[in-house]
Structures are given as C-alpha cells and as structure tokens.
Amino acid sequence: MMWIELAHFATIIALLMAVVQLMAPVVGVLALRPAWVRVGRQAAYVVAVALTLAVIGVVISFLNHDFSVKYVAEHSSLSLPFFYRLTALWGGHEGSLLFWAWLLGLYTAMAVWRHWSSHPHSVPVVLSVLGAVITGFLVLILFLSSPFERLPRPPMDGRDLNPMLQDPGMVFHPPFLYMGYVGFAIPFAFALAALVNGRITDEWIVATRRWTLFSWAMLSTGIVFGAYWAYHVLGWGGYWAWDPVENASFIPWLVATAFLHSNMVQERRHMFMRWNLFLIITTFSLSLLGTFLVRSGVLSSVHAFASDPGRGVYILMFMTVVLLASFGLLVFRSDRLKSEVRLESLLSTEAAFLFNNLFLVVAALTVLLGTLYPLAMETLGSAKVTVGAPYYNKVFVPIMFIVLALMGVGPMLVWRGMQAQRLLRAVWIPLAGASIAAGLAFSFLGVRHPYGIVCIFLALFVAVSHGLDWGAAVRKKMIAAKQGFIPASSNLIRRNKRRYGGFMVHLGIVVMTVGFVGSGLFQEEKELVLAQGDFVVMGDWRLTFTGIHSVQGSNWTAQEALITAETDHGKKITLRPQKRVYNNHPMPATEAAISSHFLEDIYVVLGEPVSDANWAFRLYRNPLVSWVWGGAEMMALGILWSLLQGRSFKSKKRVDGTGPALQVDPSHS
C-alpha cells in the first residue's frame, strides 16, 4: 500500500529536482556563479536517488501483489512467478518509461560525478540538457502515463503479464536496449555542450568514448536478446522480421556504429568534427524515436500490444523540441567547428572510415525509408502497405556487403595514407583465401545463392585479414621482446585493448554473418500432420511423434507433445513443444521446442489437433543459428575488452580547464 505512494512522491520530487537540474546551471553560467552549477549537480544526484526509490517502490508493489495499483493489476497476477514479478516493471508502457527515466537519472549522476573536475565547461550544459530530457520523461510519466495510479476497488487477482513477455529473452531485451538508448544521451549531451560552448576541441569525443562503447555494446546485446526472444516465443522459426519496431532499434545501431568508427578519426586526425556531432545527435534522436515508436501506435507491428495513441501528441511535441533544438544547434553553431585537416589519401584508415560511415548511414536511411514508407503511403491516402524482407534483402543487404569488405581492408590500411603497391601486397592473401573458401562452398556445400557466395567470401576475407594482421604483430613482438608465442600474443592483446577488442567485435560479426547465411538461405521447413508413432526426416534427424500429455505450470496449463529426435550416429534427444493456455488469457501461446547444436537447430512447433490422435506440426531445421548467438557473445566480449582501456588517455583530460569562461573550482564541491 505504502510503497507505491512513496514511489509516486519520489517521482514528484525527481521532477522538481530535474527542473532545478535544468535551470540552475543556466543561471550559474549566465551569472558567472559557479555555486548555481553545483546546485544543479546536487539536483542531479537527488534525481538519481529519488528515481531509484520510485523504481524500488514499484518493484516492491509487484512483489507484494498490490493490486490496488493499476499497473500491477494489469501486468501481474498471484500466480506470476517471482522472476517475472521482479521484472514486470518493464512489462508495460508506464513502467518502461519510469525505467528509462531511472537509467537516465543514474547515468547523469555518474557522468557528472566522473566529469565534474575534468570537464568543467561541458558539465553545466550536460546537466541542463540531460535535465531537460529527464523533465520531459517525468512529465509524461506523472501526468499522462502514471504507473502509480490506484484502483478504487482493487481486484482480487491481477490480469497477469502478457504471456508473450513471460520469457527470459523478454526479461533481458528491454533493459539492455534501454541501457543502450539512454547511454547515448551522455555523448549527445557532451556534443551539445561542445556546440553551445563553441569550443573547437575533440574533448567531447575523448570524454565520451567509453560511454559510446558501452551504450553500443548494450544496444547490440539488447537487439540480439530481442531476436532471441522472437526466435523462442513467436514460433515462426526465425529471429528477425524487419518489423518496424525491430528496425526502430536497428537504425540507431547502424548510425551509432558509424559514430563509433568516425570518432576515432576525430581523435587521431581531428577530422569529421561536424559529421561526428551529426552522428551522435542522430543516434540519440533515433533512440528517442525508437522508444516512442513502440509507445505511440504510429506504426503497426507485432509490438502493437504496447501502443496507445492517446499519449502520442505529447510524445511528438517532446520529440519536436528535442530534435529541433539539437539539430538547430548543429546547423547554426557548427560553422566554427570546420576541420582544417583534409583527407590526404584514399588509401588510408581515415578514408576507409569515411566510406564505412557513408555506407552505414545510407544503410540506416534505407531501413528508415522502409520503416516510414507504409506510414507515408497511409498519410497520402493510399492503401495500407507493408514493407518486408524482400525490400531489405534487395536494398539493405548489398550495402552491408560493402561495409564488410571495408572491414576486411581496414586492418591493412594505415593513418594518413600508403602506397597502392603495399596494399596490393597485403590484400592478395586474404583475397585468395576468401576465393578458395567461396569456391569450396560453391562446389562442396552446395551454396548457389549469390548472396551466400558473397557472404562466405567476405567473411573469410575479413577473418584472414584480421588474422594476418594479428599474426604479423605477434611475430614482431616475439622477435622484439624475444618472447614465446603465448606470452607475446597475450602481451599484445593486453597492451592494445582497443585494437584487439575491435578485432574481436569484427570476428563476432563475421561469425554472425555466417549464421545469417546458414539460417537465411538453408532453412528447411515442414508443415504436416502426425499421428502418434509417425516420423519425419529433417536433415540427419529422424523425428518421431511419441506422445502427447498435459503439463501444468504455475500460471498456465499446456498440451505437450513428445518428439524423439535421433541421428544415425546414435544421438538421441527429446523435444517437448507446448501449446500453452495461460490462466488469464484466452489465446493459446506456442512454446517452440528448440534443440540447438553447433551446426543446426531443430525447431518444433505444436499446432492444432486435427482429429483425436493427429496433431499438426511445424518443423524447421535452422542451420547455424547458434552462430548468430555465438557471434553476438564474441562481440560483447570484444567490446568489454576495449572498454577496459582508457587510462592512457587520461593525459588528454583537463583540456578545457584553462578557458577564459567560467571556472568551477572542484575543491568546493
């Protein structure tokens, strides 16, 4: 009873403090009174603490089954397992927004604490910008979609969490996605600070490098968790459908990936300054768009259960303010940020990054176009249309081939420029290796689709070029330090975490690409009716329908079929696909049975009973799906590794501590 009121009260305090956080630094800078900036900082800490209390209050209301809280009554029930009650906070619109605001509050507090003394010029602007974003969210939460609303007559039991969300994949998907989305707010705020202050420095890039890396890692992981959830729960045998809301998370990812690369160019060569500002502003704007697209009902999608057009107007107004303010700043303040450095050679790392950026942004545009096209058509009064996989396969995929090719060339290039002959000497081995692999795939694996051949070629090209680069570096080290292979390579990897973390990410992407080829081009699907004792052959597997029975979970009952899968090599497993009916939901949910192996997944969906003993089944053999998840894990590890580096750039800190403007003395803090 009490907890939700505490949460509500804490959120009101947070809103007031967010306004203070927004206003006080402005006063401080304009009136040259550093004390006001410190007030803003304390306000940011209070916001973080208050929102933490708010989140705890809502979570405890879930744990206590407080059905007098509307949000709890609608997203939980007495029989909901503990794990899902703990995470039901982001099971609906209102709680997700609170969660988003809470993350932003925490990040703001961390950013201010970390950068207070090292970036005194940026911090006031960062405080105001982030304060404005939090204020926008908290107004939405408190006035338009409150998770604290009470029911005058509490029901005896709640309506239960949407069964589709009762899956581990969905427990992790939103928080990771949000940690990514929200994380980009910090570099975004620093970028705006650079524009407001008009200081032509690269410090915002250096200051926010880890924020960017971290957010990118979280966003990547979040997207993969979403795909994993779709694969496990939606029961159509795939993991990516180019659904508008999937795209909404993928578009910022593409732009963020471009930013991740081009900010290195600014760090090393002081180029692409305006471009980087554009990229980070776009990334964060798209993150906001991604958050709201799911929530506003503007686009129709599988996520439609979360939509509510009623709040759309406010959300759109908020978006308009944020977008116009930030892009306006970029347009009107960025002239003085023009870089003096020009591209010296097309055969250089910076040129490769330039093209990488170009193609990633074009790729993002194609996805954006495909996502918005149905909306535009509807607006123009034409019929409802949907844009699906054929469009993306034709338009988006080839662009990514070019990006992959650039990724392979990348390690061979050096900054500033090199001679063509040297590049040619370096490139032929990976090219030869890739050609052989593509040839083998064509003749022995039966890969006939041009995309398959190209993908395998490029995957090998990237892998070999990265391997060669790494091998050469290790050899050099072994000779120079007279070390054995293992100490030399471990030294190397530890010494240059950014480079080899990046390599790991690239290899992860290669592994994922192979997974995409396998699962995209070689999926085998069968839809048939089986009686008990019938069998069906999929690849090496012989699948026998051995029985069906009822099972009971804490809040559902299910028909569970038993399918015995055997190979000739004596491998034997039992698959248990289910058709679940959750207590409070009339629609049955399919629970696919998936048996994952290194080279393929066997995926069985139980359909409807056709007659007494006959059941419909859908069976898939999905080659190499586990490579997609494995590749994603490699990516995450690679990013974690490169996050560990950062100390060596400490010398670059305090760069803006000697400006003519405001001095904030950290000793008073």
Add this chain to the structure above:
Amino acid sequence: MEYLWKIVLLAAVLFILGLFASGLGNDSRNIPSPLIGRPASVFHAPALDDGPEISLESFRGRWVLVNFWGSWCVSCRHEHPYLLQLAKNTAKRSDFVMLGVDFKDTREGAKGFLQALGDPGYRQAFDPDQTIAIDWGVYGAPETYLVDPQGVVRYKQVGPLFNGWFEKIALPLMEPKHENR
C-alpha cells in the same frame, strides 16, 4: 552550397516529424477490408432461435447491418447496449434492417447472453464453425458490416459500434444527399 546540407537536414527532420504527426491518429488495428465495394458473400444459415433459415439474399433491397458477435467476446458486452438502442430507434425504417451473426459459439451461451443483456429483437444467424465469419473476413469480434440494397459491402467497423455510429457513419452512406443539405 554551403547552406544546402543545413536546409536538407532541417527539412528532413521536419518531414519525419510531420509524418508522425499525420500518423498519430492511425489505429494500427484498423485494417481496411478488401471486401468493401464488393458483393457480400451470401449465406443461408440456421437461426439461433430455431426459427426458419436465414438468407442474406432475402434482405435485398434494404440496407443490412451485419453484426458478428459471440457470447465469449467481452467487447460485445460493451457494444450490446448500443445495438439494443439502435434496433429500437431504427425499428420503423423500412430501408434498414439489422442482422446478427453469432459465431464460434454455443446455442446455450448465446441465448444466455441475450437473456442477460437483452434481446434486440432482430434475427440472429448461428455460425458455430465460423464458415460465414471466414467468408466475410472476420478476424475478431465484434465486427460489423454495412451492406447496401444491392448486396454490396459498403463499410466495415472493426471493434464495437460506438454511440452515434449510425448517424455519423451509416446515414451518410445511406443518404449521400444528407450531407449536402
């Protein structure tokens, strides 16, 4: 040229915002039926009340409102008071007739529903295997079709009818001059 990118950028941002503004009122559940403007699929179905068989063709020459419902459908309960009222208000019209199709249901369930919430008095077809519902492209309940005197589908309402639906949506279709007056 230097200003070109600025104009393009701001225009693109404004365009996307404008697009969202225009899409705001869209209801993603509202999928236009391809049957609109096409002759309605005719049916002969048993009546819910064991009366004579119901045939859509027998209503030719009048506007027919065909309401698909089931006793299992919660929204139909919310819609029911309006149907009762509409049936009463339009009882005297000679050009308009209402017809219910109870689908995916049991006779007992449907009769219980009408007993509890009131019987609007118009005829109810009984469609337990959803054959009519499937022919008509019904994917949820309630859904309501408006069929013109020539037997052509003119409108489909997904979800419950709301207060004033008849005046706002049906009448303008039935009396095109009505609006111009």
